[in-house]
Amino acid sequence: MTRRWPRIAITVLCSLTALASSASAECAWVLWQELPVASGGWSLDTGRESAFPTKTACEKRLRTRTQAFAQATTGMKPFLVCLPDTVDPRGPKGK
Numbered sequence: 001m002t003r004r005w006p007r008i009a010i011t012v013l014c015s016l017t018a019l020a021s022s023a024s025a026e027c028a029w030v031l032w033q034e035l036p037v038a039s040g041g042w043s044l045d046t047g048r049e050s051a052f053p054t055k056t057a058c059e060k061r062l063r064t065r066t067q068a069f070a071q072a073t074t075g076m077k078p079f080l081v082c083l084p085d086t087v088d089p090r091g092p093k094g095k
Contacts, residue, residue, distance in 0.1 A: 028085040029058035031065070033078035042089045045080060058082035 029052045031045040044050040047065055052058040062080050069077040083089065 028053060029055050029082050030085050031058055031061055031080060031082055032089055033080050034089070035078035036076055037079045040090075045078075051085065052082075055082060055084075 031047070031050050031052070032042055033045045034040070034042050045061075045065060047061065049061060052061065059082050062082055065080055081089070
């Protein structure tokens with residue numbers, strides 16, 4: 001099972017990147033986290049900010065958060081991804 005999660009995470013990342021690259025450059029970008037990894041448990045990142053005016057700004061924050069998690073010695077580390085504000089990794093909302 002532990003050998004499969006990197007493959008799943010890469011597949012999810014590639015899928016989300018494809019969605020993000022097709023989005024308009026004019027939209028806001030949101031930093032999402034999935035914890036535990038490959039669980040489908042998506043939420044907005046709990047950092048200072050979770051929405052950014054550009055993809056570059058979101059990716060800069062993503063790198064900062066990734067470095068902070070890498071230095072942490074305890075706890076699970078989330079999977080982080082920047083997506084346009086029009087994309088929700090949790091899927092469509094029900095009625």
